[in-house]
Amino acid sequence: MSTELIAAKNLKKRYQMGEVTVYALKGVDFTLYDGELVVMLGPSGSGKSTLLNIIGGMDQATEGELYFGDKGLHEVGDRELTLYRRNEVGFIFQFYNLMPNLTAFENINLSVQIAQDPLEIDGLLEQVGLGDRRDHFPSQLSGGEQQRVAIARALAKNPRMLLCDEPTGALDLPTGIQVLKLLRDFCENYHKTVVIITHNTAIAEMADRVVYLKDGMVDRIEKNAHPLPPEKVTW
Amino acid sequence: MLWKKMIRDILSNKGSYVACLVIVIIGLIVFTAFSIVSDSLNLSKDTFYREQNFAQGFVELVSMPEHNVERLSRVEGIKEISGRVVREVRVNAPEREESIYLRLVSLDLSDSSRVNDVRLLEGEELKDRELNAWVDNQFFHANELEMGQEIEVVAGGRAREITITGMGMSPEFTYPLRTQTELFPNPEQFGIAFLPLDTMAALFPDVQGRVNDLVFTLEPDADFDRVKDRLEPELEQYGLKTIYSRDDQVSHLMLTEEITMLETLSTSFPLLFLSIAGVILYIMLKRMVEQQRGQIGILKALGYSDKEIVFHYLSYALTVGAVGGLLGGFLGILSATPLTELMLEFFNVPEVYEGFSLYYLMSGLLLSLTVFLISGYHGCKQALRLKPAEAMRPPAPVLGTKNILEKIGFFSEMLTIQGKMAVRNLTRNKGRSAFMFLGIMLSCAVVALTWSFNDLVDKMIFYQYEEVEVYDARVTLSGPDARDPVERELEGHTEVARVEPIAEVPVTLSHHWQEEDVSLIGITRESSLYNILDSEGRRVIPSDKGLILSERLADKLNVSVGSTLELESPFLRDEDSSQRVSVYEIIPQYLGMNAYMELSGLEELLGQGKLATSFLVNVNNNENKEGGISLLRDRYRESELVAGVDGREERIGQAAELMETFGVALYIYVLVGVIIGFSIIYSSSFIIVSERSRELASMRVLGMTSREVFSVITFEQWFLSFFAMLAALPLAQLMQQGLASELSTDMYILPGELSSESLFAAAVITSLSIWIAQRFALKKVRDLSLVEVLKFEE
Numbered sequence A: 001m002s003t004e005l006i007a008a009k010n011l012k013k014r015y016q017m018g019e020v021t022v023y024a025l026k027g028v029d030f031t032l033y034d035g036e037l038v039v040m041l042g043p044s045g046s047g048k049s050t051l052l053n054i055i056g057g058m059d060q061a062t063e064g065e066l067y068f069g070d071k072g073l074h075e076v077g078d079r080e081l082t083l084y085r086r087n088e089v090g091f092i093f094q095f096y097n098l099m100p101n102l103t104a105f106e107n108i109n110l111s112v113q114i115a116q117d118p119l120e121i122d123g124l125l126e127q128v129g130l131g132d133r134r135d136h137f138p139s140q141l142s143g144g145e146q147q148r149v150a151i152a153r154a155l156a157k158n159p160r161m162l163l164c165d166e167p168t169g170a171l172d173l174p175t176g177i178q179v180l181k182l183l184r185d186f187c188e189n190y191h192k193t194v195v196i197i198t199h200n201t202a203i204a205e206m207a208d209r210v211v212y213l214k215d216g217m218v219d220r221i222e223k224n225a226h227p228l229p230p231e232k233v234t235w
Numbered sequence B: 001m002l003w004k005k006m007i008r009d010i011l012s013n014k015g016s017y018v019a020c021l022v023i024v025i026i027g028l029i030v031f032t033a034f035s036i037v038s039d040s041l042n043l044s045k046d047t048f049y050r051e052q053n054f055a056q057g058f059v060e061l062v063s064m065p066e067h068n069v070e071r072l073s074r075v076e077g078i079k080e081i082s083g084r085v086v087r088e089v090r091v092n093a094p095e096r097e098e099s100i101y102l103r104l105v106s107l108d109l110s111d112s113s114r115v116n117d118v119r120l121l122e123g124e125e126l127k128d129r130e131l132n133a134w135v136d137n138q139f140f141h142a143n144e145l146e147m148g149q150e151i152e153v154v155a156g157g158r159a160r161e162i163t164i165t166g167m168g169m170s171p172e173f174t175y176p177l178r179t180q181t182e183l184f185p186n187p188e189q190f191g192i193a194f195l196p197l198d199t200m201a202a203l204f205p206d207v208q209g210r211v212n213d214l215v216f217t218l219e220p221d222a223d224f225d226r227v228k229d230r231l232e233p234e235l236e237q238y239g240l241k242t243i244y245s246r247d248d249q250v251s252h253l254m255l256t257e258e259i260t261m262l263e264t265l266s267t268s269f270p271l272l273f274l275s276i277a278g279v280i281l282y283i284m285l286k287r288m289v290e291q292q293r294g295q296i297g298i299l300k301a302l303g304y305s306d307k308e309i310v311f312h313y314l315s316y317a318l319t320v321g322a323v324g325g326l327l328g329g330f331l332g333i334l335s336a337t338p339l340t341e342l343m344l345e346f347f348n349v350p351e352v353y354e355g356f357s358l359y360y361l362m363s364g365l366l367l368s369l370t371v372f373l374i375s376g377y378h379g380c381k382q383a384l385r386l387k388p389a390e391a392m393r394p395p396a397p398v399l400g401t402k403n404i405l406e407k408i409g410f411f412s413e414m415l416t417i418q419g420k421m422a423v424r425n426l427t428r429n430k431g432r433s434a435f436m437f438l439g440i441m442l443s444c445a446v447v448a449l450t451w452s453f454n455d456l457v458d459k460m461i462f463y464q465y466e467e468v469e470v471y472d473a474r475v476t477l478s479g480p481d482a483r484d485p486v487e488r489e490l491e492g493h494t495e496v497a498r499v500e501p502i503a504e505v506p507v508t509l510s511h512h513w514q515e516e517d518v519s520l521i522g523i524t525r526e527s528s529l530y531n532i533l534d535s536e537g538r539r540v541i542p543s544d545k546g547l548i549l550s551e552r553l554a555d556k557l558n559v560s561v562g563s564t565l566e567l568e569s570p571f572l573r574d575e576d577s578s579q580r581v582s583v584y585e586i587i588p589q590y591l592g593m594n595a596y597m598e599l600s601g602l603e604e605l606l607g608q609g610k611l612a613t614s615f616l617v618n619v620n621n622n623e624n625k626e627g628g629i630s631l632l633r634d635r636y637r638e639s640e641l642v643a644g645v646d647g648r649e650e651r652i653g654q655a656a657e658l659m660e661t662f663g664v665a666l667y668i669y670v671l672v673g674v675i676i677g678f679s680i681i682y683s684s685s686f687i688i689v690s691e692r693s694r695e696l697a698s699m700r701v702l703g704m705t706s707r708e709v710f711s712v713i714t715f716e717q718w719f720l721s722f723f724a725m726l727a728a729l730p731l732a733q734l735m736q737q738g739l740a741s742e743l744s745t746d747m748y749i750l751p752g753e754l755s756s757e758s759l760f761a762a763a764v765i766t767s768l769s770i771w772i773a774q775r776f777a778l779k780k781v782r783d784l785s786l787v788e789v790l791k792f793e794e
């Protein structure tokens, strides 16, 4: 087994809503390794997004510990979290969240500007198959194309891990497969960690490991000895 | 239910609503307060004028028999006429450093319908043939006098004790100025005393049975100019100096100008503020309707009618309008009384308070509701047009485009990605950018204008007393015979370093049909205590052949250098004749409006011997000028020949002190400018943050700090503000010119140029208020919850 990237210990996330207390996470222990592709499954409301957001430094847990290497992310301030997001994490969402008034190239450049060791933009655009759409604005691109720009934007920073919350949720099958293939390639070619949240159990077949969440806890973790290539995944 | 939604929506965006509300409230405070104050002043003025039978015409002459006054009331158009003796005397008060003057005005106790009657506020009736007097209330209070107290004046060359038996006020002296160059009343050193006519004769033997001043009222339909023409030949033989109407009477002029200014302000100022608030609210509602498309769609799908939905969104506007209208109205009513009191510090009219005014409260409320109804309706009318199905679909995507600015190649090269976003955002919502531009421009211009105004008034006073009138003291002679003995005496005093005669002669200058009454100042060629300066600040040597005129006078007479003027004066040896004299030079003059001539040339022109009305004096001993001046004052305290000794320092001090009270008003204007700039940037930042929260959050997720993210917004705002501030310069300049020509009078002329310091100050102050407003919005970006914002689809 390769080295640990992220280690979560007894993570709890509590929301106080007046009288009622909602537990989104009820004590999650979880480890993420270098270079693996993890798929997270679980019913709606089981805490998947919450966990991913905490891992990505978008949010902090109410209780428990979270380590990136030997740095305790549960005890750092806003500045450090921003730096962590800036240098180590790439996010991809169901809704692409591109800047509407920047072109594809400029959207990627936005993240290149703040990165320490960025990748080359035009190469990335070629890789995601959008070399000829470089100067197009988001409103001139389809959903799948926009998601590919979003992926390129996340990749461009050359982060240690890529966290994806339902990246194919709004896409049709062939487009979804294209996106998944990009993620798989990134994981293999650059030896980076990728986490994908999905409702689609079929996608789990391409993962190295599958984490099942239920009711704010890790239900079980399965290992795939032979992950399928994305092209073979059907749903 | 929808009410709850409204309250929550307002609360979740309270910053912008509060900004909007504050502007409405300020606007309405000014509306109600200034309206009430100007109404009160008008009412006081009118009642006062009516009850005291205030004159409509004023005559000054050398001397005429009192029994001839009666005959003049038969002149067609004249209703009532009173003859008076008016004389200025010095008060003998050895314990006081400065000179104190009283203008003695006679009252004819036998006349039951006196024109310019005095309203007795305290004390008892005047008694004939006794040395008793009423003094004006401001003088009384300023000098802490008491009833029955005696004040010693120097009259007819003798020290006389006059008993104060009453305190009153007269419509003629609501804003008493002693000389033309004074800007503000100074009740500590100048007051009015009213005495019986016989007592005047007892004080001044030369006026026994004679008068030197007439005041009259007109028949209802009489025309002043006609009456003046009929009166002139009748009075010629008595040494007529001037006849003028109420419109040119100093106190009346100042009072009516103040009231007009208040009236103008009470409408223009609130309208400006309400329009700004209206536009802000319009922008906020428009944005909210855009953002709540989905909700509107659902409401429509549920079966709410268009009317109900529009009313719902209008209720936001009307709530702000009603709350602002009522609060502003009440605060305005509350501040009206202190404000009236403040005005009464400057204008001596009896107080008539109009305390609570339902009328202005209601019209203020109505005004603000109307403005918000209009802006609110326009803000939310698009909600009407949405079809339910359409409403639930996301709006047409923002079509990103490069704009004109980026077509300028090198400019686009210079921009970072954030810069590019900012520049493109400028054209994303053109209406809003235009509003921001105009707002910042206005805010900056208001501050520049105010600052400049303050600077200029300072400069005006400094110029007059540090550059033009540089003498240490002015010794005013009591009559023409005093010149030689006083000059000899002055030169003999050890504390006196330099003495220069000066003559101030009332003249009427005319050119074709233009005619002006001014004071012609004669000074010596080698004068170094009174400098006539040209526009470059170079000394102009007075000529014995021609007149030097102030620019305003030259304009009014429509003359230029070389033109020939007709000159008449009671000082001319042959009073009925006139002289022709040419214009030698035209110079700027900020305080007063005068003509100048070389003294001996003036003497020759008038056919007089040696002429002087005062001496300008410089004292020795630079370290202790005050000591020298007070020594001089002591020497002449009881002199028959000298009417008074004025120190220059006191006059500067007083002017500066009074400027400070006016300064308060100016700071209020600066504050207004700051509030405009602040609230515009504040509310627009808030709108931008909530409108683009998704973009901003995405950038935060990418790992940018709040500050980096916010820089996109600030760059956009600074970019716009920079050009808005540039555009404010010509605007402020234009406003200054307008204001200068509007506010300049014969007593003081305001220059039309902006001071350069004010431009700098305006830029700094505007930038500061923008910067502070941005700090609040930055906090909002910091508090943006990344998880929440990105959870939903756009």
Ligand SMILES: Nc1ncnc2c1ncn2[C@@H]1O[C@H](COP(=O)(O)OP(=O)(O)OP(=O)(O)O)[C@@H](O)[C@H]1O
Binding pocket: A015, A017, A022, A023, A024, A042, A043, A044, A045, A046, A047, A048, A049, A050, A051
């Ligand atoms: N801001 C919040 N306030 C209160 N409760 C919240 C908040 N955010 C999340 N929750 C609760 O936390 C729980 C987990 O939410 P989370 O978004 O992580 O679920 P999820 O597994 O991603 O679900 P889905 O598959 O539907 O996206 C839910 O029960 C939700 O109601």
Ligand SMILES: [Mg+2]
Binding pocket: A048, A049, A050
């Ligand atoms: Mg989720």
